[in-house]
Amino acid sequence: MTQFLSYATPGLPYGCVFALLGMGLVLTYQTSGVFNLAFGAQAYVSALVFYACNADGWPKWAAFLVSVVIGAPLLGLVMDRGLYRFVRTKPVLVKLVAALGMLIAIPAVFGIAFPSANRYSPPSIWLSPSVVYFHVAGDAINGLELSTVVLTAVVALGLSLMFHFTQAGLRMRAVAESPGMVQLAGINADRVGMSSWMLSSFLAGLAGVMLAPVFGNLQPLNFTELLVAAVAAAAAGSLQSLPYTFLGGILLGLVEELLGGYLPSGHILSSGLRPALPFVVLLALLLFLPGLRRRWQGARDPLAGVNPPPAPLAAAVRDPGLRRVSLAGTGLLAVVFVVSCLTWISDAWVFNLSQAMALAIVFLSLVLLTGMSGQISLCQAAFAGVGAFTAGQLAAHFNVSLLVGIVIAGVVAAAVGAVVALPALRLGGLALALATLAFGLLADNIAFQYSWSGNGQSGISIPRPVLGPINFQGDRAFFCLTIVVLALCIGIVVAIRRGTTGRQLAALRGSELAAASIGIDPRRLKILVFALSAGIAGVGGAVYGSLESSVSADDFNTLLSLVFVVVVATVGVYTVEGAVEAGLAYVVLNTVLTSPGVPSALANVLELVFGIGAVVYVLHPEGAVEYVKRLVLERVGRRGTEREVLA
Amino acid sequence: MPPLLEVSGISKRFGGIRALEDVSLTVGAGEAVGLIGPNGAGKTTLFDCVSGVTQPEKGTVRLKGRRLDHLPVHRRARLGIGRTFQRLELFTGMTVRDHLAVAEREARGDGRLWKDMLWRGGLRSEEIEHVDAMLKELHLEAVADAPIESLSLGQGRLVELGRALIQQPALLLLDEPSSGLDSRESAELAGVLNQVRATRNEAVLLVEHDIDLVQAVVGRAVVLDFGRVIASGPLDEVLSDPAVRTAYLGQPA
Numbered sequence: 001m002t003q004f005l006s007y008a009t010p011g012l013p014y015g016c017v018f019a020l021l022g023m024g025l026v027l028t029y030q031t032s033g034v035f036n037l038a039f040g041a042q043a044y045v046s047a048l049v050f051y052a053c054n055a056d057g058w059p060k061w062a063a064f065l066v067s068v069v070i071g072a073p074l075l076g077l078v079m080d081r082g083l084y085r086f087v088r089t090k091p092v093l094v095k096l097v098a099a100l101g102m103l104i105a106i107p108a109v110f111g112i113a114f115p116s117a118n119r120y121s122p123p124s125i126w127l128s129p130s131v132v133y134f135h136v137a138g139d140a141i142n143g144l145e146l147s148t149v150v151l152t153a154v155v156a157l158g159l160s161l162m163f164h165f166t167q168a169g170l171r172m173r174a175v176a177e178s179p180g181m182v183q184l185a186g187i188n189a190d191r192v193g194m195s196s197w198m199l200s201s202f203l204a205g206l207a208g209v210m211l212a213p214v215f216g217n218l219q220p221l222n223f224t225e226l227l228v229a230a231v232a233a234a235a236a237g238s239l240q241s242l243p244y245t246f247l248g249g250i251l252l253g254l255v256e257e258l259l260g261g262y263l264p265s266g267h268i269l270s271s272g273l274r275p276a277l278p279f280v281v282l283l284a285l286l287l288f289l290p291g292l293r294r295r296w297q298g299a300r301d302p303l304a305g306v307n308p309p310p311a312p313l314a315a316a317v318r319d320p321g322l323r324r325v326s327l328a329g330t331g332l333l334a335v336v337f338v339v340s341c342l343t344w345i346s347d348a349w350v351f352n353l354s355q356a357m358a359l360a361i362v363f364l365s366l367v368l369l370t371g372m373s374g375q376i377s378l379c380q381a382a383f384a385g386v387g388a389f390t391a392g393q394l395a396a397h398f399n400v401s402l403l404v405g406i407v408i409a410g411v412v413a414a415a416v417g418a419v420v421a422l423p424a425l426r427l428g429g430l431a432l433a434l435a436t437l438a439f440g441l442l443a444d445n446i447a448f449q450y451s452w453s454g455n456g457q458s459g460i461s462i463p464r465p466v467l468g469p470i471n472f473q474g475d476r477a478f479f480c481l482t483i484v485v486l487a488l489c490i491g492i493v494v495a496i497r498r499g500t501t502g503r504q505l506a507a508l509r510g511s512e513l514a515a516a517s518i519g520i521d522p523r524r525l526k527i528l529v530f531a532l533s534a535g536i537a538g539v540g541g542a543v544y545g546s547l548e549s550s551v552s553a554d555d556f557n558t559l560l561s562l563v564f565v566v567v568v569a570t571v572g573v574y575t576v577e578g579a580v581e582a583g584l585a586y587v588v589l590n591t592v593l594t595s596p597g598v599p600s601a602l603a604n605v606l607e608l609v610f611g612i613g614a615v616v617y618v619l620h621p622e623g624a625v626e627y628v629k630r631l632v633l634e635r636v637g638r639r640g641t642e643r644e645v646l647a
Numbered sequence: 648m649p650p651l652l653e654v655s656g657i658s659k660r661f662g663g664i665r666a667l668e669d670v671s672l673t674v675g676a677g678e679a680v681g682l683i684g685p686n687g688a689g690k691t692t693l694f695d696c697v698s699g700v701t702q703p704e705k706g707t708v709r710l711k712g713r714r715l716d717h718l719p720v721h722r723r724a725r726l727g728i729g730r731t732f733q734r735l736e737l738f739t740g741m742t743v744r745d746h747l748a749v750a751e752r753e754a755r756g757d758g759r760l761w762k763d764m765l766w767r768g769g770l771r772s773e774e775i776e777h778v779d780a781m782l783k784e785l786h787l788e789a790v791a792d793a794p795i796e797s798l799s800l801g802q803g804r805l806v807e808l809g810r811a812l813i814q815q816p817a818l819l820l821l822d823e824p825s826s827g828l829d830s831r832e833s834a835e836l837a838g839v840l841n842q843v844r845a846t847r848n849e850a851v852l853l854v855e856h857d858i859d860l861v862q863a864v865v866g867r868a869v870v871l872d873f874g875r876v877i878a879s880g881p882l883d884e885v886l887s888d889p890a891v892r893t894a895y896l897g898q899p900a
């Protein structure tokens with residue numbers, strides 16, 4: 001018992017933080033319909049501001065006031081007024097992309113604003129971590145733990161009093177119950193949404209400042225992973241109950257530390273499972289908690305109206321003549337691009353452009369999944385990793401040529417994709433996004449750590465192939481191989497789009513009920529597309545790995561999956577060209593910004609651009625490039641007709 | 648020879664509400680039957696039970712003598728049940744022609760992924776012919792290539808009808824095709840339905856409030872009220888039945 005307690009007590013502060021963030025998630029989801037994945041980033045920002053104020057010698061109460069009491073709600077207010085209030089009635093996909101954009105853009109903005117690199121040992125929020133106040137079951141409780149628990153208890157008590165006894169709390173509960181009715185009763189739901197954003201951002205900020213000292217240094221990624229625990233807590237409350245969310249968060253923190261105590265130390269399971277526990281719990285909750293499943297099967301957001309139709313694609317407004325011209329133009333550009341790469345472009349840039357083309361294959365998988373079938377996946381990087389490691393291990397152990405390995409990589413990734421999709425697709429929408437997020441984190445924290453897969457940080461090597469007399473070792477030769485694989489994958493996606501499956505997907509995206517009423521099996525079709533998409537991502541991963549010659553688990557981490565979604569959504573998720581343009585944009589921007597001579601603070605500009613790009617997605621779902629193309633083509637078209645009229 | 652559709656003893660509850668209580672009805676091959684009753688009588692629930700959108704707690708649905716219990720919607724569609732929806736369910740982002748084309752391909756059941764991959768997934772000439780014929784039959788040629796969002800409600804209903812008809816279902820379930828239409832559109836719809844009835848041999852089960860439209864299309868009717876069948880038989884008899892008049896118009900003072 002004593003041992004149990006001594007294992008469990010260190011988990012309490014973690015639990016408190018999970019609970020606070022989880023309650024923030026539930027609060028904003030209920031009152032504004034947005035599942036705010038950016039709370040992790042907001043927690044990071046408050047921790048960063050608190051750190052900076054302390055470093056400047058401010059007293060703690062002043063730093064706390066600026067970072068948590070004023071700064072955090074202010075950030076929430078800005079996000080709500082500037083973005084989230086406009087996406088309330090949009091489809092789940094748009095809301096998710098907007099939140100992902102914020103998740104990526106917010107740390108980038110503050111990275112540019114506070115450019116100094118390493119921040120070690122962030123200060124405690126209140127009591128000193130080096131002072132031990134008392135012992136519980138032989139376990140020393142230091143000031144950090146004590147202040148976390150006490151502050152959380154105070155906030156929880158305050159919240160509960162507010163919800164039961166104040167006008168504002170009552171209104172929030174009412175809005176969560178039925179936003180429409182509340183409007184009729186003369187309450188401004190928009191205003192209530194705004195205050196709930198400020199309140200939940202405050203919770204996020206508080207959680208961030210409390211947790212920062214535990215991490216030991218300030219890294220945005222830590223806070224992003226923290227969010228998954230909060231999501232698991234929110235799931236425990238079925239995304240609607242604050243008390244259950246609170247309880248879920250606390251329990252999760254306790255169990256995490258208990259596992260750490262009882263599992264043999266040094267084994268991958270204990271070093272991997274402990275941080276991965278929230279994702280396991282989340283997956284289990286999603287799949288097996290019947291109430292939650294029923295709730296999400298209905299798949300209606302509290303505020304979502306009827307999904308508006310997707311914006312007309314540029315293709316739709318082009319007349320056939322212009323279409324032919326643009327098709328010929330694209331072909332010509334592609335030829336010029338390939339010829340240039342083989343002749344005058346420098347070796348270093350040929351390598352970069354090969355990277356872009358390999359990434360374009362991975363992005364293509366998102367065009368198929370999100371653009372053509374309206375589903376979302378937050379684990380495409382994990383599928384790419386599965387492909388890369390499959391090809392690498394096959395080459396290392398069975399001497400399989402990479403050319404064969406790429407194909408097998410695609411098949412294995414597709415199989416893994418199908419396994420992920422089978423249970424998750426019953427859920428759909430937001431639940432699917434969260435399940436894929438959990439899977440991605442499981443993959444990079446556990447599965448990719450074993451030596452038979454990704455071999456963790458040290459990674460594995462993937463040889464470049466030789467085909468008879470043709471040797472793909474050189475960068476230019478490998479570039480050709482990348483282009484061929486990309487062209488094949490584009491061929492597959494285009495063939496699917498123009499064929500039966502493409503029409504079925506379009507129908508399914510329009511109305512699942514009507515699609516079933518004409519004999520389309522929605523489940524089979526979704527699993528098929530999810531598996532195909534995973535397979536394409538796997539092929540892309542294998543090509544990318546072979547290009548790099550050696551890859552590790554870090555090359556396919558979950559943050560990258562999120563960035564992928566945002567990048568493709570920014571550039572154009574509805575067209576095949578969009579994937580290629582996204583690959584080019586991402587790699588070229590990345591290379592230019594990280595090249596020597598560019599100030600290091602600018603490295604964050606990449607994230608900022610695509611984070612803001614995700615906001616553009618809310619307005620122009622067809623993507624930035626398609627939007628510009630349409631403007632240009634419309635102008636050309638108008639000039640053409642004017643000329644005809646004049647003639 | 649069993650009837651085309653045989654619903655026997657179906658009951659369905661939603662929480663404490665009895666949506667359907669021991670409902671039975673039959674539709675013969677090629678027959679047009681009206682299903683009428685006041686709002687909330689359970690008509691759409693019955694449609695959902697027949698097409699597989701919901702499962703009844705009790706009772707069976709048979710199509711051509713075959714039990715359909717627990718078959719999902721798409722399997723029943725392949726067995727020959729086509730339907731339209733009271734609230735339009737169209738494929739946003741697709742043109743009218745695409746709506747018909749996807750249904751046409753589905754009815755033939757020969758769309759395969761490997762055919763797509765071999766570049767053989769495009770529309771074939773006979774499919775294009777079928778689609779054009781259907782567009783003509785429903786007078787939709789003018790809007791054939793218009794995006795579905797630009798259509799009027801009446802045209803949308805016609806597209807739903809065409810999408811179901813092009814599959815040549817044995818049984819067509821029409822859920823309030825005239826709701827939201829003005830009287831002129833409604834009369835046009837009756838014309839189209841009659842023309843369809845005259846040239847094809849689908850059986851029709853029609854839910855409808857517009858008695859003119861019902862009279863124009865069906866010969867026999869079943870009346871539901873509070874989830875129970877309160878009358879059935881030839882349309883004129885049913886309409887003059889005092890119980891039906893009470894259900895629709897309320898208790899005479």
